Amino acid sequence: MKKCTVLLLALLLASSFSLFAAGQAESSGLPRFVEIGTAGTGGAYYPIGIAMAEVVNANLATQATAQVTGGAVDNIRLIQDGSVKVALTTTSSAYKGLNGINPFPTKSDRVAGMFGNLTQGVYQIAVREGSGIRSVKDLVGKRVSLGPQGNLGVEMSDYVFKAAGFSISDVRATFLSYDEGVTMLADGNLDAVVVQTALPNPALRQLEATGGKVYLISLPEDVIEKVATDHPYFARFVIPKSMYGSAADIVTLNSTNMAIVDKNLSEDVVYTLTKAMLDNIEAIRNSHPAASAFNLKDASQVPIPLHPGAKRYFREKGIL
Numbered sequence: 001m002k003k004c005t006v007l008l009l010a011l012l013l014a015s016s017f018s019l020f021a022a023g024q025a026e027s028s029g030l031p032r033f034v035e036i037g038t039a040g041t042g043g044a045y046y047p048i049g050i051a052m053a054e055v056v057n058a059n060l061a062t063q064a065t066a067q068v069t070g071g072a073v074d075n076i077r078l079i080q081d082g083s084v085k086v087a088l089t090t091t092s093s094a095y096k097g098l099n100g101i102n103p104f105p106t107k108s109d110r111v112a113g114m115f116g117n118l119t120q121g122v123y124q125i126a127v128r129e130g131s132g133i134r135s136v137k138d139l140v141g142k143r144v145s146l147g148p149q150g151n152l153g154v155e156m157s158d159y160v161f162k163a164a165g166f167s168i169s170d171v172r173a174t175f176l177s178y179d180e181g182v183t184m185l186a187d188g189n190l191d192a193v194v195v196q197t198a199l200p201n202p203a204l205r206q207l208e209a210t211g212g213k214v215y216l217i218s219l220p221e222d223v224i225e226k227v228a229t230d231h232p233y234f235a236r237f238v239i240p241k242s243m244y245g246s247a248a249d250i251v252t253l254n255s256t257n258m259a260i261v262d263k264n265l266s267e268d269v270v271y272t273l274t275k276a277m278l279d280n281i282e283a284i285r286n287s288h289p290a291a292s293a294f295n296l297k298d299a300s301q302v303p304i305p306l307h308p309g310a311k312r313y314f315r316e317k318g319i320l
């Protein structure tokens with residue numbers, strides 16, 4: 001009887017706490033749930049999104065969750081259709097999505113800036129040892145995973161391949177998560193894997209650490225120049241050979257990553273969310289090595305208009 005009474009009291013207390021938290025969220029204007037769009041589990045977006053959610057949950061009366069998504073491009077669509085309220089994406093995808101530039105058929109007018117310069121997204125092509133692939137042109141006819149559909153890696157591959165004189169249709173393309181792609185590469189079921197993430201990519205690092213034979217290829221300078229000229233959000237980038245134990249530095253392209261937010265959220269709500277996350281910036285920095293240089297000063301620099309709530313926060317901090 002006593003056990004039943006204790007259990008009943010515990011259930012009543014838990015229910016009361018949930019109702020109290022929900023009431024707090026509603027009274028503060030915060031939604032009861034804050035969905036944060038990330039990417040696949042093999043990249044940097046997911047652990048960073050988890051850290052953002054944990055900070056929100058620890059400091060605000062709402063329930064934030066990090067959601068696995070198709071990545072940078074997909075997250076624009078998820079903000080636009082209201083599936084998530086906050087998301088991580090690239091600066092190029094944010095700009096193109098807002099303005100309705102390919103691959104976005106229409107303007108994504110619900111996309112607003114939250115903070116930028118979060119991490120560097122680096123274009124990496126890993127090939128199986130013994131595949132005979134030593135340049136991007138050698139990918140023609142090969143089994144290549146371009147990453148999940150909707151990820152910037154697919155878009156980047158389109159630009160890179162065309163600059164090199166061929167197209168995605170010239171490779172035997174599949175669209176797998178980074179973890180799946182690297183596993184299939186290690187098993188000999190793929191010849192190459194495209195990874196568009198911050199450094200180091202956990203799946204590639206794990207493969208290298210366990211003795212897997214993998215080779216990263218550099219892009220030719222003329223390909224880099226053409227892509228960077230045609231798409232100025234991308235720039236030449238050098239991966240140091242120490243990153244994956246390569247024989248030499250790898251020359252490639254990169255872009256920067258940012259957080260976006262649903263423009264339909266109120267100024268007060270976005271200010272509160274931005275403040276919670278950036279007042280606890282160390283938690284975000286510590287979530288992944290790629291975010292270690294994330295700082296408040298550069299966070300205000302984004303290629304699209306900041307949400308009024310985010311703008312208020314940066315002004316309060318004397319940055320804008």
